[in-house]
Amino acid sequence: MDQESFRHACAHWATGVAIATVMSTDHSPHGLTVSSFTVVSLHPHLVLVSIDHRSTAYRHFALAHGYSIHVLGDDQEHLSARFARPGEDKFEGVAWTTGATGAPVIQGALAEFDCEVVDRIHAGDHTIFIGEVKRAASCDGRPLIYFNRAYRRVTG
Numbered sequence: 001m002d003q004e005s006f007r008h009a010c011a012h013w014a015t016g017v018a019i020a021t022v023m024s025t026d027h028s029p030h031g032l033t034v035s036s037f038t039v040v041s042l043h044p045h046l047v048l049v050s051i052d053h054r055s056t057a058y059r060h061f062a063l064a065h066g067y068s069i070h071v072l073g074d075d076q077e078h079l080s081a082r083f084a085r086p087g088e089d090k091f092e093g094v095a096w097t098t099g100a101t102g103a104p105v106i107q108g109a110l111a112e113f114d115c116e117v118v119d120r121i122h123a124g125d126h127t128i129f130i131g132e133v134k135r136a137a138s139c140d141g142r143p144l145i146y147f148n149r150a151y152r153r154v155t156g
Contacts, residue, residue: 066101070109111138
C-alpha cells in the first residue's frame with residue numbers, strides 16, 4: 001500500500017484534538033498536538049498517547065516519569081496550531097502550572113489528565129506511552145474535532 005492511500009484513509013477517522021505535555025530533565029516544559037489519545041482502562045485509570053519518534057518532544061517523553069494530556073475545546077484551535085508547529089517556544093504566553101506528576105498542566109482545557117508513565121511500547125515509528133491517571137479535571141464545553149485534514153466543531 002502506498003503512503004498517501006494510507007494517510008487518506010486515516011484522515012476519515014474523526015478524532016478529538018489534544019496536547020500532550022512533559023517536563024524535561026532541565027525543568028523546561030515541552031509539548032505537542034496529538035490525535036492519538038485513548039482511554040485504556042477504567043480500573044486502574046489508564047490512558048495512552050502515541051508519540052512520533054521524529055518529534056522534537058519525543059526525547060523528553062522517553063525520559064519522563066509523567067505527562068499530561070489536555071483535551072481541547074472548540075475555541076482552542078490556536079493552541080492546537082501552536083503546539084503542532086516545530087521549533088518555537090510553545091509555552092510562551094500560555095498559562096500553565098506543574099501537575100502532581102511534575103508535568104506541565106495547561107490551564108483552560110476542556111479536560112486534563114495528569115499521568116504517571118507505567119509502560120512504553122515501541123510500535124513502528126511511534127512509542128505508545130501508557131499512563132496511570134493521578135488527577136483528572138474537566139469543564140463544560142464542546143470539543144475541537146479533526147476530520148479529513150481539517151478542524152471541525154460539534155454542532156447541535
